Amino acid sequence: MKRDGHENTAFFIGPEVEHTPAYSKKTLFVIGQQPIDEIVDLARQHKAPHIFMGADHSFETNVAGDYWNKTITALLDRGFWVTLDYQAHEHFRVLKMLNPGIWQSRMFVPLLSVRIPNIQTSSPNLTVKIDDIDFKATNPGVWCMHFHEVTDSNRFTDWVEYGTDVVIELDDRPTPMPPYLPQPQVSTEMRGMRKSIDLSTLQPVELKALADPDVREGFETGLAPEEKSALKPELDALAAVVSVTPKSAAEAAEAYAEGAKEDPLGKEDSKKGTKKK
Secondary structure, rough: OOOOOOOOOOOEEEEEEOOOHHHHHHHHOOOOOHHHHHHHHHHHHHOOEEEEEHHHOOOOOOOOHHHHHHHHHHHHHHEEEEEEEEEEEHHHHHHHHHHHHHHHHHOOOEEEOOOOOHHHHOOOOOOEOOOOOOOOOOOOOEEEEEHHOOOHEEEEHHHHHHHHEEEEOOOHOOOOOOOOOOOOOHHHHHHOOOOOHHHHHOOOHHHHHOOOHHHHHHHHHHHOOOOOOOOOOOOHHOOOOOOOHHHHHHHHHHHOOOOOOOOOOOOHHHHHHHOOO
């Protein structure tokens, strides 16, 4: 990917500006395949709770060994949010490449990229279809998103927003941290600690446990790996799928042809979902 200022770099730092579950988090962006220890050290140095792998279109499936699986597993185990950016046609390979534990993690964001050039000058009837590998193969059906849904301004990120990134120069990278001595086992409560904790209330063994790099990383960046995700459970998402009768489908097609900017089949449901708390 050609991007000014990113010609000879492997890392850059900035907020996640794309509308994913990690939106707005301070992020360490990683280009290509970099050493795990260096990724972790940089993320801790910059107090970035989110790591974006495959930045600048650098993801490749033909990497020797088990790099992506091992790296993402190691980062998730340390309590980081992890995004992996890859193209749609590579999804089946990535499914087999990463272990099930990664896919089940609430802190893993698979960012499936669909590259559509000149989308605004395409037909106003352009529709993006999420299909299956065969009829009744692995999905309950298919999903279609109309042009107005795909280009919704609430999902849009202007190129100018990417200008907040700061490239990490070679001289700015941290010296590898020395190995730590074995530490006592730490409870999940310790791993979910926040900065607001009163250190004077901790027992000596708990204070000693903070020397554990995994525990300290969670403490310093305010990560709480044991917290429930804000994402909707899978069953709730499936229940939200609206069944469409032939009559309503015809009415929807006519509405879209007339330039409808909202889903004509889901107005009532969408109103319910937009109530402010």
